[in-house]
Amino acid sequence: MAQRFRGGLVAAAGTLTALVLAGHRLVPNWRGWGNTLDSALPWFGLVVPLLAVAALARRSRLATAGALVPAVTWGVMFGPAFVPAVRAGQPDLRVVHQNVNMANPDLAGTARALRAARPDILVAAELYDDPVLMNGTVDPAFAAEIDPDLPYRFPDNPGIAVWSRYPFVGRPKSVPGVPRSRWATIRTPHGRVxxxxxxxxxxxxxxxxxIAERNAQVEALAAAIRADPSPRIIVVGDLNTASTDRELRALTETLSPAAERAGSGLQFTWPATLPLVRLDHVLTRGLEALDSRVLPRSVSDHRPILADLRFPSGREAGAGR
Known part of the structure; x- marks a missing residue:
């Protein structure tokens, strides 16, 4: 009997790991611990090699099965993120984003690093987002580095500053229920977005x-996206929401993560010194993701991200001008 169930502990551990991976959304979200479990899911993959070593030591088919089940589950969930998309051609829009950190002592250097990525749209969070201290403006040293290349800038900065190579249509507006937000239509040579x-x-x-406030803001943003009839949408910023967080599903029901579509890996962005989770995102509708990357760190607690996007084929050149 003992011989028959040799490796049972390994099998039980593997089965439990697979169940947590597959059924994480069923775990109650008490005080946000369900969200925390969601955010840690990619790291459950580290359990697989430990189980594999244990299975080899036990020399048991039961233990081997116990190691394979979570390996397959993890692979199904996260494997597609490592399959590069094969899409030829040049991007129509390059979007770059970073939470530059309010305590950043070298904003000019951070701006130069972001400018070197040659964005068409640049979004910077925490660029002095105190409306009393800065009167809703951006840091002059940062702006001096970015303005020459990206001449169109959102006129105020409620904790999220935006530059664009292309002009805005009308005045940017806030998203109801999301204090640090702005949205606007941008008129590009390929059409409006x-x-x-x-x-x-x-x-x-x-x-x-x-956590309740974060979750409420996710839902408010998702509601605004659902109500937006535009065929082409880009959502970019520090969402403080991991790629695997159950709350992000409210957005990904109608938007596609550029990182996932480009097949560029898990792309963790925070903390910058040793990234453990992806909090910064580019989500799109009606656009193709050609590339998505995490850029080298600068003086910030978040790493910057880049997404190369293309308007769908068959578009009318200059549509929406």
């Missing part, structure tokens, strides 16, 4: 009201 720049509330496990 609605850009939503956002910096959602922080996520702190165990702090119920903070």
């Amino acid at each position: 609605n850009l939503y720049a956002v910096h959602l509330a922080s996520f702190r496990p165990g702090e119920r009201w903070v």
Whole structure:
């Protein structure tokens, strides 16, 4: 009997890991710990090699099966993120974003690094987002580096600053229920696109009201996207929401993550020194993702991200001018 069930502990551990991976959304979200579990899911892959070693040591078919089940589950969930999309051609829009950190002592250097990525649209969070201190403006040293290349700038900065190579149609507006947000239509040579720049509330496990505010802002943003009839939308910013967080589903029901579509890996962005989770995102509708990358770190606690986007084939050149 003992021989028959040799490796049972390994099998049980593997089965439990697979069940957590597959059924994480069923875990109650008490004080945000369900969201925290969601955010940690990619790291459950580290359990697989440990189980594999244990299975080899036990020399048991039961243990081997126990190691394979979570390996397959993890592969199904995260494997597609590592399959590069094969899309030829040049991008129509390059979007770059970074939470530059309010305590950044070298904003000019950070701006130069972002400018070197040659964005068509640049979104910067925490660029002095205190409306009393800065009167809703951006840091002059940062702006001096960006303005020459990207001449169109959102006129105010509620914690999210935006530059564009192409002009805006009308005055940018805020998203109801999302204080640090602005959206506007941008007129590009390839057609119009609605850009939503956002910096959602922080996520702190165990702090119920903070998490409730983040979750409410995710839903408010999702409601605005659902109500937007535009065929082409870009949402970019620090969403303080991991790619695997159950709350992000409210957005990904109608938008596609550029990183996932480009097949460029998990692309963690925070903390910058040793990224453990992706909090910064580019989500799109009606656009193709040719590339998505995490750029080298600068003086910030978040790493910058880049997304190369293309308007769908068959578009009318200059449509929407």
